[in-house]
Amino acid sequence: MKFAVIGTGAVGGYYGALLARHGFEVHFLLHGDFEYAKENGLLIESKNGDFSLESINAYGRAPDMPPCDVAIVALKATQNHQLASILPAVVKKKGTVVLLQNGLGVEAEIAAMLPEAAVIGGLCFLCSHKAGPAHIRHLDYGSIRMGQFSRDGGAAGITEELRFVADVFGKAGIQVYLADNLGKARWEKLVWNMSYNGLSVVLNATTDRLMNDPASETLVEQIMAEVIGGAGACGFVLADGFARQMLAATEKMVAYSPSMKLDFEAGRELEIHTIYWRPIQAAADNGYEMQAAAMLARQLEYLDRNNRA
């Protein structure tokens, strides 16, 4: 049983290293850190205990990798244009892809690339970042909410492939929660992502600061309400009080920089397309205008372009 990690960064590197450490055969695709990782392995600093993998199966190009049973995709969504050339080479025909990204719409694209594969989406509640070449720092959290993509558009339920992947991750010490409806799970995560990610960049603020000012807290609440409206328009009715729960959970978190803020600070392209425009478009296709989210997305586009210029 072979595992591939496509994108060995703060997310893929962390989870892939946990799998490898627990004895699974993991093949890591790297880009900038390839040579370094091939020489030195991977170093994980973690609140659960530091560890290193002194030698890993490191690859600089997908065609050099063996066909794998499970491919964990943890590229930045801005690099997803590479998937069409990577995945068919790396995933066995009836293999499984686990997409560890936020946003919307990517599972359908992967399913189209791999007509017989199982496609699973994973929503990570993870606070980690790259601290240096092949060096990942895990600060907090680490659970994943996983659901299977349904090729017929409905809820896939809890499938055999989903249970298998969850079991493997569980053995590696990763807490996995199963979702029978991936679409709904993605919209639930968007309630958090579309509010905190964008506002944290535009207002240059960690979550605690956004929650401690009445104006920014109101904006968070407004955008959450809008996302819940968009979810409903798309057929996913979120539970009463869902936003309130999420606000309360965020208030209890440590000062947190959402991934988009970390990307912005590192000068990386922001995942505006999958986290903002895809859900905005999905809601609009169902007659619901997400105007506040669209305004935030445009502000992010401006800031992103100028940040990278």
Next chain:
Amino acid sequence: MKFAVIGTGAVGGYYGALLARHGFEVHFLLHGDFEYAKENGLLIESKNGDFSLESINAYGRAPDMPPCDVAIVALKATQNHQLASILPAVVKKKGTVVLLQNGLGVEAEIAAMLPEAAVIGGLCFLCSHKAGPAHIRHLDYGSIRMGQFSRDGGAAGITEELRFVADVFGKAGIQVYLADNLGKARWEKLVWNMSYNGLSVVLNATTDRLMNDPASETLVEQIMAEVIGGAGACGFVLADGFARQMLAATEKMVAYSPSMKLDFEAGRELEIHTIYWRPIQAAADNGYEMQAAAMLARQLEYLDRNNRA
């Protein structure tokens, strides 16, 4: 004929100095620069030619000023709570107040403080800033659009008081355009102010950069359209193509930092209340929700509080 300048800064200091230089009797109320200006007068660096007033009638407290025929109010709107104690002491009972501020709703407050005075609103197209104590740098433009406040709520038309003030300013070399409907003129200025002021702060961008990026240009256009909608709800139907004209005029301008951006950079409190919340409330009172402007206003509130903390 005595003139008072209430707030001798980038706006009041500039226009007041022009009046004084042309022989009018001007009494300047200052705050932080009082002692310095009393000793050294005022220095105006201007694209139209530098000049200085070696000695001015400088006052640190309103009660020390003589009753004046015309009071030019050029405080930051965030200081308007001082007007109730200043104006009755400084303006003759049947005198005239010329309010040189952006935003909405202040003339009505002044009219209530001075039941027999004429109240004129002036919208300045001026690029100037304080360069040092009693030292003003005039970079560009300088015209004022003036209209009279009507106590009965309609258009005041071109009144005798308005012509008189325009004539005085004109003698001092200041280009004045008359507006027969101050309410409409204020909303027209808000089309510019509510879009460029807020976005320039939130996106940390001068007007040229806002116009040169498709995302920020779209935001400018959206907010302009919303302000025009708000104006219409309040009974002020702006001309077809008004926004387009304003966009074109702004594109022809030099790289420009709106006053709110200058305030932000100087750590001064932003004029969010008069430039955003007052028009948003006026539109809401007439059944029109300015949601984009409200979102921008909340972002500004967060940034303003943190900027001054």
